Amino acid sequence: xxxxxxxxxxPTNPQYFLSEEExxxxxxxxxxxxxDEVQLIDGRGGLYGAEIKVAHPKRTxxxxxxxxxxxxKRNHYLHIAIAPTKNMERLEWxxxxxxxxxxxxxxxxxxxxxxxxxxxTDRSNKIITAAIKQSLxxxxxxxxxxxxxxxxxxxxxxxxxxxxxxxxxxKINLKDGITPGGKYxxxxxxxxxxxxxxxxxALSNDYKAITLGESRLRTETAALEACFEINFLNR
Amino acid sequence: xxxxxxxxxxPTNPQYFLSEEExxxxxxxxxxxxxDEVQLIDGRGGLYGAEIKVAHPKRTxxxxxxxxxxxxKRNHYLHIAIAPTKNMERLEWxxxxxxxxxxxxxxxxxxxxxxxxxxxTDRSNKIITAAIKQSLxxxxxxxxxxxxxxxxxxxxxxxxxxxxxxxxxxKINLKDGITPGGKYxxxxxxxxxxxxxxxxxALSNDYKAITLGESRLRTETAALEACFEINFLNR
Numbered sequence: 001x002x003x004x005x006x007x008x009x010x011p012t013n014p015q016y017f018l019s020e021e022e023x024x025x026x027x028x029x030x031x032x033x034x035x036d037e038v039q040l041i042d043g044r045g046g047l048y049g050a051e052i053k054v055a056h057p058k059r060t061x062x063x064x065x066x067x068x069x070x071x072x073k074r075n076h077y078l079h080i081a082i083a084p085t086k087n088m089e090r091l092e093w094x095x096x097x098x099x100x101x102x103x104x105x106x107x108x109x110x111x112x113x114x115x116x117x118x119x120x121t122d123r124s125n126k127i128i129t130a131a132i133k134q135s136l137x138x139x140x141x142x143x144x145x146x147x148x149x150x151x152x153x154x155x156x157x158x159x160x161x162x163x164x165x166x167x168x169x170x171k172i173n174l175k176d177g178i179t180p181g182g183k184y185x186x187x188x189x190x191x192x193x194x195x196x197x198x199x200x201x202a203l204s205n206d207y208k209a210i211t212l213g214e215s216r217l218r219t220e221t222a223a224l225e226a227c228f229e230i231n232f233l234n235r
Numbered sequence: 236x237x238x239x240x241x242x243x244x245x246p247t248n249p250q251y252f253l254s255e256e257e258x259x260x261x262x263x264x265x266x267x268x269x270x271d272e273v274q275l276i277d278g279r280g281g282l283y284g285a286e287i288k289v290a291h292p293k294r295t296x297x298x299x300x301x302x303x304x305x306x307x308k309r310n311h312y313l314h315i316a317i318a319p320t321k322n323m324e325r326l327e328w329x330x331x332x333x334x335x336x337x338x339x340x341x342x343x344x345x346x347x348x349x350x351x352x353x354x355x356t357d358r359s360n361k362i363i364t365a366a367i368k369q370s371l372x373x374x375x376x377x378x379x380x381x382x383x384x385x386x387x388x389x390x391x392x393x394x395x396x397x398x399x400x401x402x403x404x405x406k407i408n409l410k411d412g413i414t415p416g417g418k419y420x421x422x423x424x425x426x427x428x429x430x431x432x433x434x435x436x437a438l439s440n441d442y443k444a445i446t447l448g449e450s451r452l453r454t455e456t457a458a459l460e461a462c463f464e465i466n467f468l469n470r
């Protein structure tokens with residue numbers, strides 16, 4: 001069944017008007033017709049069952065037949081703060097895969113060794129939206145605008161905080177460090193890793209240093225590994 | 236330090252001649268010179284320390300100073316048999332990431348619902364080679380030529396066998412099903428999943444059905460999830 005992302009829908013709406021773009025897609029491309037059933041997700045946990053009442057290529061009207069709230073609500077909250085990769089494709093792969101596997105919030109941190117300091121988050125958000133539709137997720141992960149690492153470090157966070165880095169020093173495994181069902185903020189550095197000073201600043205801000213295993217991982221692979229581990233440990 | 240993949244080197248070699256292509260890369264691109272140290276991996280567990288004796292753009296000669304065998308030898312054997320994705324980039328992404336995280340053998344299986352039945356494994360192998368160099372792995376994962384699912388099912392396998400599918404039926408989690416330090420063969424189906432008949436054939440060949448979590452995953456994401464779980468559970 002076809003799925004539409006409709007962030008502006010409300011659980012009380014008896015019907016919903018597809019945007020001009022979505023209407024055109026539904027009628028001209030998908031060739032949907034009156035009576036065809038579709039699903040809507042609002043990105044805030046709402047999954048709607050609907051059927052086409054008016055099949056108009058500019059203004060398709062859907063009748064809402066069912067509403068499920070908190071659909072597949074996650075039992076924990078994962079926030080990964082990653083330094084954007086030099087090659088945008090790698091960051092975009094991470095966004096797609098992390099969305100499929102399960103993530104709640106992504107921050108883009110600019111570090112001293114970051115080669116990329118800017119990201120077109122509108123394009124990145126489109127990738128996340130496509131991934132929630134593909135993997136049938138009712139919650140849309142939040143993608144924050146790029147910001148300096150220092151701003152993240154200074155932020156209040158009522159959960160556990162971790163930093164993954166490759167410098168020497170005492171490190172723990174996530175499986176030994178996390179409280180299941182908790183809130184986690186994990187920092188992943190740029191291609192050149194965090195600087196010793198950045199690591200020191202994180203540790204002095206109550207971040208715990210973690211290892212993601214013995215392999216030398218690329219930035220986006222390390223971030224996905226952390227995402228895998230948190231989801232796996234909370235299964 | 237720069238790393239070269241030299242599958243033809245032997246642990247007893249006192250020196251090694253870089254190929255014309257690698258010599259050109261080393262001298263013209265990397266601008267390496269006499270006395271510069273490099274590392275070599277043979278793809279069979281050998282990690283060599285070497286230094287440049289003759290910096291020739293076509294025939295660079297290296298002196299081998301140290302040999303480590305079974306470098307970071309894995310404590311288990313993971314063989315993933317995946318149906319090639321319609322979009323080759325997705326399969327290539329899996330090959331790169333699985334190599335970084337840890338895998339020993341990859342088979343490409345042609346299933347009834349496979350949209351792609353051919354893969355240029357030479358190009359795929361180049362991606363694996365680049366990934367072992369990037370992640371400093373001394374073992375080169377084996378990539379097998381595409382073959383029908385039936386051939387894999389009929390193959391002798393002195394380890395555990397699993398099939399990941401989305402059809403209803405009894406399934407276990409890998410963490411409840413694997414023997415640590417073992418040999419694992421895991422089947423991952425095409426975009427349209429395995430057919431009920433294919434699943435039945437696998438089960439009757441002693442494959443155990445597994446779940447990779449609640450998320451609806453793309454083929455390459457499911458394969459990477461399995462790769463991650465096996466490595467994580469054997470850490």
